[in-house]
Amino acid sequence: GQQVMQIPQYQHVQEGEDFTTYCNSSTTLSNIQWYKQRPGGHPVFLIQLVKSGEVKKQKRLTFQFGEAKKNSSLHITATQTTDVGTYFCADPITGNQFYFGTGTSLTVIP
Amino acid sequence: EAGVVQSPRYKIIEKKQPVAFWCNPISGHNTLYWYLQNLGQGPELLIRYENEEAVDDSQLPKDRFSAERLKGVDSTLKIQPAELGDSAVYLCASSLEAGELFFGEGSRLTVL
Numbered sequence: 001g002q003q004v005m006q007i008p009q010y011q012h013v014q015e016g017e018d019f020t021t022y023c024n025s026s027t028t029l030s031n032i033q034w035y036k037q038r039p040g041g042h043p044v045f046l047i048q049l050v051k052s053g054e055v056k057k058q059k060r061l062t063f064q065f066g067e068a069k070k071n072s073s074l075h076i077t078a079t080q081t082t083d084v085g086t087y088f089c090a091d092p093i094t095g096n097q098f099y100f101g102t103g104t105s106l107t108v109i110p
Numbered sequence: 111e112a113g114v115v116q117s118p119r120y121k122i123i124e125k126k127q128p129v130a131f132w133c134n135p136i137s138g139h140n141t142l143y144w145y146l147q148n149l150g151q152g153p154e155l156l157i158r159y160e161n162e163e164a165v166d167d168s169q170l171p172k173d174r175f176s177a178e179r180l181k182g183v184d185s186t187l188k189i190q191p192a193e194l195g196d197s198a199v200y201l202c203a204s205s206l207e208a209g210e211l212f213f214g215e216g217s218r219l220t221v222l
Contacts, residue, residue: 033210042201043153045210088152090211098143098211100152 004091004101012107019076021104023089032072033092034063035100038085043100046074046087079108112136116202116214124222128190131217135183135204142179143211144187145201153201159185189219197221 004025013019023032031050035043047056049065049072056063060083062075076083089101115134123129135142140161145153156175157167161182170177174193179185189196199218203211 035211042213042216043203043211044213048210092211098155098158100145100154103152105150 004089004099006087006089006101006104008104009102010105010107012109013079014109015081016078019079019083019106021074021087021089021106023072023074023101025070025091027070029069029072029091031092032065032069033090034072034074035088035090036085037088037103041085043088076106079106081108081110084108114202114204114212114214116200116217118217119215120218120220122220122222123192125194126191128188129192129219130189131187131200131202131219133185133187133202133214135185135202136212139204139206139212140182141205141207142185143203143205144177144185145203147199147201147216149198156187192219192221194221 004023006023011019031048033048034046036046037043047063049063052069053067054065060077064073072089074087086103086105088103091099114136117132121129142159144156146156147153155169157170157177158165159179162179175189177187197220199216201213201216203213205211
């Protein structure tokens with residue numbers, strides 16, 4: 001079964017507010033990937049983190065990999081309505097499986 | 111470049127009927143995945159292929175589900191017989207080794 005948990009499960013924010021989702025693993029991860037799924041759509045790859053403590057930015061999105069490589073976070077600054085969707089972290093290596101987290105559903109209120 | 115193609119997009123069947131889903135991965139991608147996604151949940155891995163070999167099918171309910179990947183390219187996922195609880199979106203994805211996954215649009219199954 002899945003080994004990565006995400007919190008929160010749901011988040012409603014006013015447009016312009018910041019948003020953060022956290023991904024926690026019971027085991028040390030080799031690397032971690034993040035995906036976004038729009039309502040009615042399919043997951044789309046955002047980024048992969050490999051190094052301990054790594055931080056990567058994509059415009060308003062900041063991704064971080066924990067020092068112990070057991071957790072990761074995605075932070076969105078000044079959310080926009082286009083950020084609506086469910087954000088998943090994924091563990092592509094453990095047990096040669098490709099586990100997806102439970103996801104955080106983001107709603108942005110205009 | 112064409113993405114991952116799945117068909118059909120939608121399928122409605124009565125319980126106990128068979129159903130099959132087809133997936134054509136991105137050209138050159140050796141790894142192919144079938145996932146099941148229920149509403150409000152993350153994708154759950156059913157089976158993973160490396161070329162034509164099923165390297166992980168531990169999550170596939172083998173009493174009613176079967177899959178094949180002929181010649182290491184296209185893949186088919188079959189359910190026979192379908193049950194009410196099988197209603198979900200079936201996602202196919204492909205990748206190069208353990209790189210990023212490219213997903214198809216999915217096949218939404220409704221079992222009545």
